[in-house]
Amino acid sequence: MTELATTAQARELHRKFCEDVLGMPGGEKIKICQQCGTCTGSCPTSHLMDWGPREIIAAFRAGMIDRVVKSNTIWLCTSCYYCTVRCPAGIKITDLMYELKRMAIKYDLVPKESKNPAMTKYFVESVHKHGRNHEVELMTKYMLAKDWAMPLRYWQVGLKLFTTGRLPLSAKNTRGRDELDKISAYLEAQEAKTQ
Amino acid sequence: MRYLYYPGCSAEATGKAYDISTRALMEKLGVELVELDDWNCCGATSYFSVRELDSFAIAARNLAIAQQMGDDELLVICNACYTTLAKANRYMAEDPKVFAAVQGALGAVGRTYDGKVKVRHIMDILINDIGLEEIGRHVTRRLTGLRVAPYYGCQFSRPMGAFDDVQMPTTMDRLFETTGADVITDFDAKTDCCGGMMMLTREDAALRLCHELLVAARQGGADVIVAACPLCEINLEAYQPRVNKAYGTDFNIPVMYFTQLAGLAMGVDPKQLGIDKQVVSCDPVLAAIPA
Numbered sequence: 061m062t063e064l065a066t067t068a069q070a071r072e073l074h075r076k077f078c079e080d081v082l083g084m085p086g087g088e089k090i091k092i093c094q095q096c097g098t099c100t101g102s103c104p105t106s107h108l109m110d111w112g113p114r115e116i117i118a119a120f121r122a123g124m125i126d127r128v129v130k131s132n133t134i135w136l137c138t139s140c141y142y143c144t145v146r147c148p149a150g151i152k153i154t155d156l157m158y159e160l161k162r163m164a165i166k167y168d169l170v171p172k173e174s175k176n177p178a179m180t181k182y183f184v185e186s187v188h189k190h191g192r193n194h195e196v197e198l199m200t201k202y203m204l205a206k207d208w209a210m211p212l213r214y215w216q217v218g219l220k221l222f223t224t225g226r227l228p229l230s231a232k233n234t235r236g237r238d239e240l241d242k243i244s245a246y247l248e249a250q251e252a253k254t255q
Numbered sequence: 256m257r258y259l260y261y262p263g264c265s266a267e268a269t270g271k272a273y274d275i276s277t278r279a280l281m282e283k284l285g286v287e288l289v290e291l292d293d294w295n296c297c298g299a300t301s302y303f304s305v306r307e308l309d310s311f312a313i314a315a316r317n318l319a320i321a322q323q324m325g326d327d328e329l330l331v332i333c334n335a336c337y338t339t340l341a342k343a344n345r346y347m348a349e350d351p352k353v354f355a356a357v358q359g360a361l362g363a364v365g366r367t368y369d370g371k372v373k374v375r376h377i378m379d380i381l382i383n384d385i386g387l388e389e390i391g392r393h394v395t396r397r398l399t400g401l402r403v404a405p406y407y408g409c410q411f412s413r414p415m416g417a418f419d420d421v422q423m424p425t426t427m428d429r430l431f432e433t434t435g436a437d438v439i440t441d442f443d444a445k446t447d448c449c450g451g452m453m454m455l456t457r458e459d460a461a462l463r464l465c466h467e468l469l470v471a472a473r474q475g476g477a478d479v480i481v482a483a484c485p486l487c488e489i490n491l492e493a494y495q496p497r498v499n500k501a502y503g504t505d506f507n508i509p510v511m512y513f514t515q516l517a518g519l520a521m522g523v524d525p526k527q528l529g530i531d532k533q534v535v536s537c538d539p540v541l542a543a544i545p546a
Binding site: 084085086104105108135136138139140141142144145146152154155158159161162165174175176177179180183184187191192193194195196199207210213216217220221224225226227228231232234235236237239242243244245246247248250251 | 267294307364447448451494
């Protein structure tokens, strides 16, 4: 995780974040958040968060970008969309969390203890390799990289799933899986062009 | 009746029974399912964390294939696939920039998509196309006395809300009332989160959510919990021993895909519904259903 060395760097990052967030479909609605806290009250994991979604929006708008990206909040979002459907201002908070995750990964600002980015990385790798998510491969890679003790906790569950045929060792591949690489490459090139 | 069908990745592994029971149930109802040719992963929630446009574009590849196959609808069983695919459509319609970017990306692989293939959850099709009356006609083994907790999960109707309420959906309740089951209609945990992928990355957080759901189901007197999503199903079912260990409980509640239980009510053989793939034994459920 990179430290934001100077205020200037933090400011630059904030500018970049604002640009990206406001560029999202419906992103400009963040300006009309009235801090009612319905999002935090609806969130199934807010009790574990350094700052709830309401505070994240407040901190973001106040330019305290380091608080936003260094908090565990964005990594505890389960994508349940409760906040999104309940927000009286129509802010797509789940999408905002995704955007912040993307930014944190892009600028290497992920807290060390967060395991979600590794899961995301291996998931995407699996999809690009097979065209589909190969669950066994994903879990093996993740376990080797992030959680050696996993078999100790999960061997009973794993055995049960394996014996009922729910953990096939080989995956069916999508024939046109190379198209996914091309799609990503195209979009990356487009993004580079606009920057 | 015929539908183009998108099984999704889990349907080939941990959620195999959802696929098996969907096919058996639809066959029983006289509905033909044609699998979408050469489909790819919808991208799930992981892709949204990489690049938003990537997630829309790789989801849209499936919709482009559907369009190429001459279909204007796609039947989806997994809540997460449903939301991801439908969201790609919605954002393409709402934002011309997204539409253009997805068009461009698909063009790069020689495909085209006009944004018009309707993504539909299997529950939507059962309730609104086939209809409860027709379903009722196929019920041969009424689930009388069976206490059913209908667990919809998050992404069943959130954020789309296309065919059911975003906070308090009722389609699954109505489906099982039609089968004669004793549905827990006030199961207010019905759309609470199971923790999803967090079961692997933040187990404590996910176990707490599953614990709350299991407590709510037990308080409602559930004989069985029915789910509509492979992630919900596996978290609630396979991790019950982990919940028990963490909270000192003794949960052993059968969890089934709603398609499995609906199939049983229509007299489909349990083997054809993949009931043998469940981790928590469903024998008490099978025994409770009158022949």
